[in-house]
Amino acid sequence: MSSFRNPRERTTEMTKCIACIGAGYVGGPTMAMIAMKCPQYKVHVVDVNEARIAAWKTDDLPIYEPGLLEVVKAARDRNLFFSTDIDGAIREADIIFVSVNTPTKTFGDGAGRAADLQYWEKVARQIVRVAASPKIVVEKSTLPVKTAQTMEAILNAAGDRIHFEVISNPEFLAEGTAVQDLLHPDRVLIGSRETPAGLKARQEIVDIYATWVPADKIVTSNVWSAELSKLVANAFLAQRISSINSISALCEKTEASVREVARAVGMDSRVGPRFLNASVGFGGSCFKKDILNLVYICESYGLHEVARYWEGVLAMNEYQESRFVKAMIRYMFNTIVDKRIALFGFAFKADTSDTRQSPAIFVARKLLDERAQVVVTDPRALDNARLDLGDAAAGVQFTDDPYQAARGAHAVAIMTEWELYRSLDWERIYASMEKPAFVFDGRNILDHQKLFGMGFSVFPIGSPPLKHF
Numbered sequence: 289m290s291s292f293r294n295p296r297e298r299t300t301e302m303t304k305c306i307a308c309i310g311a312g313y314v315g316g317p318t319m320a321m322i323a324m325k326c327p328q329y330k331v332h333v334v335d336v337n338e339a340r341i342a343a344w345k346t347d348d349l350p351i352y353e354p355g356l357l358e359v360v361k362a363a364r365d366r367n368l369f370f371s372t373d374i375d376g377a378i379r380e381a382d383i384i385f386v387s388v389n390t391p392t393k394t395f396g397d398g399a400g401r402a403a404d405l406q407y408w409e410k411v412a413r414q415i416v417r418v419a420a421s422p423k424i425v426v427e428k429s430t431l432p433v434k435t436a437q438t439m440e441a442i443l444n445a446a447g448d449r450i451h452f453e454v455i456s457n458p459e460f461l462a463e464g465t466a467v468q469d470l471l472h473p474d475r476v477l478i479g480s481r482e483t484p485a486g487l488k489a490r491q492e493i494v495d496i497y498a499t500w501v502p503a504d505k506i507v508t509s510n511v512w513s514a515e516l517s518k519l520v521a522n523a524f525l526a527q528r529i530s531s532i533n534s535i536s537a538l539c540e541k542t543e544a545s546v547r548e549v550a551r552a553v554g555m556d557s558r559v560g561p562r563f564l565n566a567s568v569g570f571g572g573s574c575f576k577k578d579i580l581n582l583v584y585i586c587e588s589y590g591l592h593e594v595a596r597y598w599e600g601v602l603a604m605n606e607y608q609e610s611r612f613v614k615a616m617i618r619y620m621f622n623t624i625v626d627k628r629i630a631l632f633g634f635a636f637k638a639d640t641s642d643t644r645q646s647p648a649i650f651v652a653r654k655l656l657d658e659r660a661q662v663v664v665t666d667p668r669a670l671d672n673a674r675l676d677l678g679d680a681a682a683g684v685q686f687t688d689d690p691y692q693a694a695r696g697a698h699a700v701a702i703m704t705e706w707e708l709y710r711s712l713d714w715e716r717i718y719a720s721m722e723k724p725a726f727v728f729d730g731r732n733i734l735d736h737q738k739l740f741g742m743g744f745s746v747f748p749i750g751s752p753p754l755k756h757f
């Protein structure tokens with residue numbers, strides 16, 4: 289066991305050292321929370337990305353997350369450190385969280401479905417190469433069930449020189465609410481081998497979270513259940529959205545309102561009210577990749593019907609995105625050539641700068657294919673939007689001012705449920721737009737009747753359009 293002394297507050301004895309490899313949306317916030325809550329641990333977060341590490345050391349953090357800066361500042365340079373010294377971090381750590389990216393494979397066997405585990409495996413090999421003392425290696429990344437077996441094989445290939453114990457501790461935080469999710473998690477899941485060494489390592493990880501998470505929220509299991517539960521949790525969440533989105537299409541045909549249907553259905557305590565907001569589709573870095581991974585795993589075990597079932601969740605999401613753009617074109621008199629269309633929001637959800645798999649990417653590209661003039665506005669995500677649109681970005685205008693984006697536009701399409709869009713001066717926006725002025729509310733966040741009263745033709749998700757023509 290390492291012993292550290294806190295450089296600033298000499299009263300706190302740092303008894304253990306935690307390393308986290310991967311300083312992204314998960315590694316950064318989770319380690320900042322652990323460091324803040326557990327001054328007795330030295331927490332060293334490392335990454336190969338120098339710019340990212342440099343940003344973690346400033347007040348301009350590399351990711352936008354409400355409340356995160358305060359958490360980071362509470363521990364940074366006290367017991368929370370960021371660096372690119374991966375070897376050094378491995379060497380001094382008792383516990384190593386691995387939180388590298390596990391994207392969908394884009395090449396070779398399993399391309400487009402399987403998880404690309406190259407970053408994870410490189411880290412495992414680096415740990416074996418560098419480590420000089422026993423370590424607990426914690427899977428923080430989302431991984432296919434049975435990955436721990438592979439990890440054990442790599443970590444223990446060098447023989448009995450050093451013992452590595454692999455723990456699965458998947459992360460359930462959602463972006464935009466990461467700090468609250470970490471402060472008050474629904475549960476923390478810790479899976480281990482059920483051997484004496486596995487159970488001892490499990491307890492060490494339980495002890496970290498027990499500092500601030502109530503005991504009844506800390507769930508332990510075998511390592512395979514923990515790995516699989518993470519994929520299944522995301523699949524169930526995405527399934528709810530696809531379920532309500534499928535019903536939104538039916539509502540638009542039948543004059544039912546999806547908001548009213550969701551409310552009535554969600555009041556059944558067996559169903560529950562959350563995650564029933566119909567939308568232009570779900571985005572984010574994980575739902576699609578984790579379901580693809582689940583599908584791939586099912587296929588590899590010959591469970592074809594199970595694979596088809598979960599594939600349906602993704603097919604419905606693609607349908608919802610493309611249905612949204614088709615409706616825009618149809619209602620705008622079947623041509624949008626040279627029409628200015630303002631996309632309000634580009635982040636995949638509110639309160640994040642993350643745009644990975646955002647439905648706005650699909651919508652923007654389709655509108656550009658139809659030769660519309662696309663303007664993108666977003667309070668936090670414009671840099672990522674430019675990157676996502678690649679070469680196409682040259683033909684897109686970007687502004688952080690929604691009023692400027694809407695000026696001279698034929699249509700505004702709400703892509704992200706940013707709170708600020710609810711309180712805009714919509715009279716002013718209407719006055720500055722071409723007529724007829726269209727609003728396509730891909731998040732159902734606006735007061736549709738009020739906008740209709742101002743003169744807008746309004747196209748919500750999951751209820752009939754309010755048209756002036």
Ligand code: NAD
Pocket residue numbers: 309310311312313314315334335336337340374387388389390407408410411428429430431459460461462463573574
């Ligand atoms: P991310 O891309 O933001 O961060 C991953 C980081 O790992 C990057 O900064 C990258 O440079 C670094 N990295 C990659 N290879 C490395 C190596 N060999 N050595 C050192 N650093 C390396 O990814 P993320 O969103 O934080 O997701 C990480 C994992 O957590 C994924 O498996 C994801 O599925 C899972 N997850 C993500 C979320 C989320 O909200 N983003 C939530 C729960 C779980």
Ligand code: UGA
Pocket residue numbers: 430459460461462463464522525529562563564565566567568569570571572573574575636637638
């Ligand atoms: C999701 C899960 O909620 C987290 O528990 C999980 O840890 C994480 O994935 C992960 O593994 O990466 P996240 O993607 O950050 O978190 O955000 P969500 O709040 O789940 O939203 C995902 C997408 O679904 C967003 O595009 C959001 O706008 C959309 N959504 C959500 C809807 O369209 N309707 C809803 O009712 C809820």
